[in-house]
Amino acid sequence: MKIQIITLFPEMFTGVHGNSMLWKAQDKGAVTFEYIDLRQYGLGPRKQVDDTPYGGGDGMLLKPEPVVAAIEYAKSQDPDALVLLPTPRGKMYKQSDAKELAARAKGLIIVCPRYEGYDERITRWIDRQYCIGNYVLTGGELPAMIMIDSVVRLLPGVLGGETSAEIESFQTDDENIEFPQYTRPEVFRDMAVPTVLLSGHHAEIAKWRAENGHRAAA
Ligand code: ADE
Numbered sequence: 001m002k003i004q005i006i007t008l009f010p011e012m013f014t015g016v017h018g019n020s021m022l023w024k025a026q027d028k029g030a031v032t033f034e035y036i037d038l039r040q041y042g043l044g045p046r047k048q049v050d051d052t053p054y055g056g057g058d059g060m061l062l063k064p065e066p067v068v069a070a071i072e073y074a075k076s077q078d079p080d081a082l083v084l085l086p087t088p089r090g091k092m093y094k095q096s097d098a099k100e101l102a103a104r105a106k107g108l109i110i111v112c113p114r115y116e117g118y119d120e121r122i123t124r125w126i127d128r129q130y131c132i133g134n135y136v137l138t139g140g141e142l143p144a145m146i147m148i149d150s151v152v153r154l155l156p157g158v159l160g161g162e163t164s165a166e167i168e169s170f171q172t173d174d175e176n177i178e179f180p181q182y183t184r185p186e187v188f189r190d191m192a193v194p195t196v197l198l199s200g201h202h203a204e205i206a207k208w209r210a211e212n213g214h215r216a217a218a
Pocket of ligand 1: 131
């Protein structure tokens, strides 16, 4: 899978993509990344990418010309790629979206907004708008990293055990909570591992896990 990221801050991705699972996924050839520096497509000698909003208001918006030029470049490299836009106004991003994007196995182009937003006219070039949670971040880079991580780990051959991505009981979006797990030592401070997990009784263990896979209250 080829993932092209349109951003003013390509260097934000180097730590996240250079380590652990995302690095291994590239090493195995499951994914390639290309960072497209939006500044390159800025207008005039100062490479302007932002401007004030019509109608007034705080902050600056990304201008449409640089964003669309960058998308058109990315599309010319991968015409079938799906264009994603992280935005608080998007559809809530869920595990089912990650699965669908991974199963589609086509390239992705992710546009990372900055400043107070973007000119709405860019959305003609966008296939999916996603919100990663009910809070507001300063740009699309962190949401892009989250979506990338959640998709790439589902690509064939990326995780060690073939099924480890599935074992985590991601049946539906409302049932995607992991059960509690324990490793050695058997007793840590005053806390013992639940005895059923030491029993070797697979049916009892499955029952315990099903009963205990709920979200923490805080
Ligand atoms: N940009 C800023 N906040 C965001 C959020 N919660 N989800 C997606 N994109 C965003």
